[in-house]
Amino acid sequence: MIGWFRRGRRDLPWRGPIPRDPYSVVVSEVMAQQTQVQRAAAAYPAFLRRFPSIAALAAADVDEVVHAFAGLGYYRRARLLHRAARAIVARGAWPTTARELAMLPGFGAYTAAAVAALAFGGDEPPVDGNVARVTARVLALALPLGSPALLRAGRAFARDLHVGAPDPELFEALMELGATVCTPTSPRCDECPLLPRCAAAAAGAAEAFPLPRTHRRRERQRWAAVWLERPDRTVLLRRVDEGPLLAGLWLPPFAVLADREDPEAAARALARDAAWPVPLAPVAAVRHTITHRDIQVLPFVGSVAAARVGEDRAGWRWHDPDHPSVPSSTLLAKLAAACGRRRAGSPHRANGEE
Numbered sequence: 001m002i003g004w005f006r007r008g009r010r011d012l013p014w015r016g017p018i019p020r021d022p023y024s025v026v027v028s029e030v031m032a033q034q035t036q037v038q039r040a041a042a043a044y045p046a047f048l049r050r051f052p053s054i055a056a057l058a059a060a061d062v063d064e065v066v067h068a069f070a071g072l073g074y075y076r077r078a079r080l081l082h083r084a085a086r087a088i089v090a091r092g093a094w095p096t097t098a099r100e101l102a103m104l105p106g107f108g109a110y111t112a113a114a115v116a117a118l119a120f121g122g123d124e125p126p127v128d129g130n131v132a133r134v135t136a137r138v139l140a141l142a143l144p145l146g147s148p149a150l151l152r153a154g155r156a157f158a159r160d161l162h163v164g165a166p167d168p169e170l171f172e173a174l175m176e177l178g179a180t181v182c183t184p185t186s187p188r189c190d191e192c193p194l195l196p197r198c199a200a201a202a203a204g205a206a207e208a209f210p211l212p213r214t215h216r217r218r219e220r221q222r223w224a225a226v227w228l229e230r231p232d233r234t235v236l237l238r239r240v241d242e243g244p245l246l247a248g249l250w251l252p253p254f255a256v257l258a259d260r261e262d263p264e265a266a267a268r269a270l271a272r273d274a275a276w277p278v279p280l281a282p283v284a285a286v287r288h289t290i291t292h293r294d295i296q297v298l299p300f301v302g303s304v305a306a307a308r309v310g311e312d313r314a315g316w317r318w319h320d321p322d323h324p325s326v327p328s329s330t331l332l333a334k335l336a337a338a339c340g341r342r343r344a345g346s347p348h349r350a351n352g353e354e
């Protein structure tokens with residue numbers, strides 16, 4: 001495995017000799033989560049130039065950090081990375097074990113084990129989806145991807161590969177094998193160093209393992225949103241502080257509606273909360289999907305008269321919705337299409353589809 005890895009590993013900007021600087025390991029791991037590795041590799045050098053150390057990251061404004069994640073998606077990671085940096089700086093030193101690292105904001109078991117192994121020589125194997133897939137195939141385990149049982153099997157398998165003390169390079173080699181050779185479809189078994197001991201390949205059934213991830217049922221939500229526009233076409237945006245998926249992004253004020261809750265009353269409350277209780281008119285609903293949620297957004301448009309144009313307040317700003325200088329979501333562009341161009345007057349359609 002080690003020989004295969006040294007000959008064929010991808011040249012990624014964070015791959016130096018092990019042990020590595022923990023900050024570079026954390027940044028690379030967070031960037032590469034749920035993002036194509038080539039996109040993370042392209043963004044990584046600029047991020048390190050802008051925030052060259054954990055102290056520089058902790059001292060930065062959170063919006064700057066979220067902005068630096070532009071193009072990588074999933075901005076919650078950026079906020080959590082920033083919070084973790086502040087926690088580490090406040091602590092005065094890096095935690096060095098997987099157990100301690102797992103207590104930092106945004107550090108799951110995988111990230112904690114990866115940082116502990118690659119930066120501090122930890123012996124807890126990091127098990128990502130790649131390692132889980134290799135494990136399920138070599139051992140022909142009919143377990144679903146993402147299941148705790150497969151995670152446990154992956155840890156045991158990664159440990160059992162060692163003849164001596166655990167070697168972080170072997171952990172990394174295993175992840176690389178899953179990412180480049182033992183791929184979800186069309187694995188290249190004839191190039192694989194584990195072929196002689198792979199039960200799934202021997203049975204000619206590599207792609208039958210692991211079982212597909214069991215999917216959560218999609219949740220349906222209705223949101224009311226207010227699109228308050230000034231004569232200069234700027235729109236009031238509010239920074240989302242709560243929630244797992246949109247936190248740190250700037251959007252027009254919105255509220256998640258309870259069953260049967262009147263969207264117009266909710267929109268009026270949002271406008272009052274924003275200190276602009278102007279008349280509102282509904283426009284066509286917008287459909288938005290976030291991970292396991294199908295969201296029907298019901299927008300209400302209001303015009304803020306020139307005489308009443310106010311100053312920004314903390315967490316609220318007026319922005320050109322086509323070119324906001326703060327991090328936002330694709331939902332803003334959808335709302336701009338529904339509210340900014342069609343303007344008020346067309347009521348929400350019954351099926352809520354745009």
Ligand code: SF4
Nearest residue numbers: 182189192198201206
């Ligand atoms: S032999 Fe094929 S199925 Fe088995 S681990 Fe290697 S690439 Fe994956």
